[in-house]
Amino acid sequence: MITQTANFERIRRLIQCQRLIRLAQNPTNVRYVKEACARIGLKAGDRVIDIGCGPAGALLPLAEVVGPSGMVVGLDRNDDVVNLARQVVTQRGLDQVKIVHADLDEFGEQHGYPDGSFDAAYCRLVLFNQRDPAAMLQRIAATVRPGGYVVAHEVLDDPDYPRFEPPVPGFSKFRHWFNECLRQQGRSPGVARMLSTLAEEAGLREISRQGLIDANLASAVDFIQEQGLNLLLVFKPSILLYGLATADEIEALAAEFRKATAVSYKFFLSWIMVEWIAQKPEQ
Numbered sequence: 235m236i237t238q239t240a241n242f243e244r245i246r247r248l249i250q251c252q253r254l255i256r257l258a259q260n261p262t263n264v265r266y267v268k269e270a271c272a273r274i275g276l277k278a279g280d281r282v283i284d285i286g287c288g289p290a291g292a293l294l295p296l297a298e299v300v301g302p303s304g305m306v307v308g309l310d311r312n313d314d315v316v317n318l319a320r321q322v323v324t325q326r327g328l329d330q331v332k333i334v335h336a337d338l339d340e341f342g343e344q345h346g347y348p349d350g351s352f353d354a355a356y357c358r359l360v361l362f363n364q365r366d367p368a369a370m371l372q373r374i375a376a377t378v379r380p381g382g383y384v385v386a387h388e389v390l391d392d393p394d395y396p397r398f399e400p401p402v403p404g405f406s407k408f409r410h411w412f413n414e415c416l417r418q419q420g421r422s423p424g425v426a427r428m429l430s431t432l433a434e435e436a437g438l439r440e441i442s443r444q445g446l447i448d449a450n451l452a453s454a455v456d457f458i459q460e461q462g463l464n465l466l467l468v469f470k471p472s473i474l475l476y477g478l479a480t481a482d483e484i485e486a487l488a489a490e491f492r493k494a495t496a497v498s499y500k501f502f503l504s505w506i507m508v509e510w511i512a513q514k515p516e517q
């Protein structure tokens with residue numbers, strides 16, 4: 235029984251890593267990163283940190299923007315994903331990317347990066363995972379120099395998105411379960427709505443905030459597979475643990491998602507990714 239549980243946990247972690255690698259390679263997400271870099275004027279030779287980079291994060295587009303004369307640090311506290319990120323970077327021969335295995339709370343001088351080392355900090359899907367996103371944002375802000383930027387991409391916790399025609403009604407149920415799991419774990423599914431307030435607490439000046447939506451019909455089925463079916467598998471143990479649904483109800487939703495991947499859609503709007511940019515005041 236213990237072996238079975240351990241095996242399931244290993245598979246669950248594998249699915250999550252593969253999901254994150256595909257998320258990182260998704261052309262829409264790559265474009266979001268590059269557009270954010272253009273908005274803050276990040277350029278060749280600059281230094282940027284991807285906080286909570288996971289197995290690939292934004293490392294590749296960031297490395298492209300800063301080029302071989304620049305520097306990208308990918309920081310993550312999870313050793314599985316750090317090993318994968320190191321493989322990704324080595325395979326591509328990206329000497330300008332360094333992967334650091336540490337919690338942001340312990341990251342800094344001892345790793346060779348005192349506060350203020352970076353021109354910009356990027357984080358995607360990291361703040362919503364935090365118990366104290368205000369403290370996390372303060373630590374993120376500390377990594378950038380005066381005049382430097384913080385960029386966050388966080389999903390809005392709105393159960394009305396994604397939308398499909400014909401509809402996939404199970405998505406709003408799943409988003410409810412997902413947000414509730416995070417809440418029960420003390421995390422912050424509503425963080426995308428709080429960013430302006432958090433910015434003030436972190437001493438940052440908000441520059442822009444906008445919602446990004448993928449409306450490309452060709453993305454619809456992939457979205458259901460990744461953000462429906464695969465994410466449901468990742469969250470299944472938590473959904474059961476918090477009594478949000480039974481195993482049969484989860485299986486019924488998985489069956490609905492599987493069926494929905496065979497449909498040809500006339501209309502699709504992804505969930506809303508909030509892009510938030512703030513600047514650290516010049517001293």
Ligand SMILES: C[S@@+](CC[C@H](N)C(=O)[O-])C[C@H]1O[C@@H](n2cnc3c(N)ncnc32)[C@H](O)[C@@H]1O
Binds near residue numbers: 258292309310311363
């Ligand atoms: C949902 S994943 C997102 C990964 C990546 N940003 C992406 O978009 O694919 C969140 C990642 O943040 C990392 N993380 C969360 N809190 C962290 C902290 N305090 N210090 C370092 N890494 C952290 C987790 O280990 C995890 O790999």
